[in-house]
Amino acid sequence: EAQVTQNPRYLITVTGKKLTVTCSQNMNHEYMSWYRQDPGLGLRQIYYSMNVEVTDKGDVPEGYKVSRKEKRNFPLILESPSPNQTSLYFCASAGQGTTGELFFGEGSRLTVL
Amino acid sequence: QKEVEQNSGPLSVPEGAIASLNCTYSDRGSQSFFWYRQYSGKSPELIMFIYSNGDKEDGRFTAQLNKASQYVSLLIRDSQPSDSATYLCAVNMSGGSQGNLIFGKGTKLSVKP
Numbered sequence: 001e002a003q004v005t006q007n008p009r010y011l012i013t014v015t016g017k018k019l020t021v022t023c024s025q026n027m028n029h030e031y032m033s034w035y036r037q038d039p040g041l042g043l044r045q046i047y048y049s050m051n052v053e054v055t056d057k058g059d060v061p062e063g064y065k066v067s068r069k070e071k072r073n074f075p076l077i078l079e080s081p082s083p084n085q086t087s088l089y090f091c092a093s094a095g096q097g098t099t100g101e102l103f104f105g106e107g108s109r110l111t112v113l
Numbered sequence: 114q115k116e117v118e119q120n121s122g123p124l125s126v127p128e129g130a131i132a133s134l135n136c137t138y139s140d141r142g143s144q145s146f147f148w149y150r151q152y153s154g155k156s157p158e159l160i161m162f163i164y165s166n167g168d169k170e171d172g173r174f175t176a177q178l179n180k181a182s183q184y185v186s187l188l189i190r191d192s193q194p195s196d197s198a199t200y201l202c203a204v205n206m207s208g209g210s211q212g213n214l215i216f217g218k219g220t221k222l223s224v225k226p
Contacts, residue, residue, distance in 0.1 A: 031212035040121075042218030043157075043201065050210050090156055094212025100145050100205050102212050104156040 002027045006091050006105035013081055014113050021076045021108050023091030031094040032074040033058070033102070034066065036087040043090070049074055081112040115140050115206045119217035127225050132189040134220050136202030139183070146178055146185045147203040147214065150196075157201055161187065192224045 004025045013019055025032065033048035035058075045058030049068040063085055065077040074093075078085060091105040116139040126132045134148075145164050149157035163169045163176040163185065175188040185204075189196055199221045203214040 029212075031210060033212065035216075040218070043216040048213060088154075092212070096211050099162050100211045100214075101147065101159050101162060102157075102203070102214055104158070107154075107156050109154075 002103070004091055004093055004103050004105035006089070006108045008108060009106060010109050012111045012113065015082055016080050019078050019081060019110075021078075021089060021091075021110070023074045023076065023105060024072050025074075025091075025093040025103070026072065027093060027095060027103065028071065029093035029095040029103070030071070031096070032068065033092050033094075034064070034074070034076045035090045035092065036060065036085075037090065037107075038087050046076065046089075078110075081110075083112050086110060086112050115215055117202055117204050117215050117217040119200075119202050119220045121218060122221040123223050124220055125223045125225060126192050128192060128194060130192050130224075132192045132196065132222055132224070134187040134189075134200050134202075134222065136185045136187075136204075136217055137183055138185070138202075138204045138206070138215075140204070140206040141180075141183060143180075143183075143204045143206045145205040146176070147205075148174075148176060148185075148187045149201040149203060149216075151199045151201055151219065153199075160200075189222075192222075194224050194226050197222055197224045 034046040047066040049055045092102040151157040199219040202217040
């Protein structure tokens with residue numbers, strides 16, 4: 001089954017404790033992206049990657065890091081989480097030469113205390 | 114600044130009525146347009162995409178695109194309570210890679226039985 005898988009789905013952590021949210025897709029997609037979604041603010045892009053070893057900042061990159069060492073994986077790293085990073089996070093992917101549709105993971109709800 | 118604007122709603126319609134959702138975008142060179150449905154706490158799922166001016170129909174859903182007016186809409190015929198969700202308009206603007214979509218903040222639709 002074609003899918004984008006995120007882990008963990010739910011996480012409560014404390015300020016300053018480094019964490020990584022993993023994202024993996026099995027559709028051989030070149031493009032991958034991370035969004036955060038907050039009430040009233042919609043989906044905001046954090047980082048995106050057009051292919052392996054190619055990443056770029058989105059609209060709200062501060063406090064986040066990413067890497068794309070393999071085509072299927074695009075982890076989101078919070079080096080020193082703060083309460084303002086409490087949010088619902090979505091990973092998404094899209095393939096070249098397709099409709100351009102973004103396929104979303106199920107989301108990761110992160111709470112930073 | 115490339116933007117996608119939607120009325121946040123809530124838009125309330127009675128069961129069986131037509132729901133009309135609207136979206137405007139700032140980049141005249143935009144090429145592809147998407148409507149996603151998102152239930153509360155869930156990931157967005159694609160309903161329709163449209164590339165060409167005019168109407169595109171899929172079951173109870175019709176997407177309408179007017180590039181001259183930089184306007185895209187979604188009509189839902191015979192609305193059902195299960196259509197109650199937030200609808201996100203997304204645009205692949207000029208210069209954007211496949212999948213690099215700009216999202217509106219969404220319109221919340223409520224269908225009353």
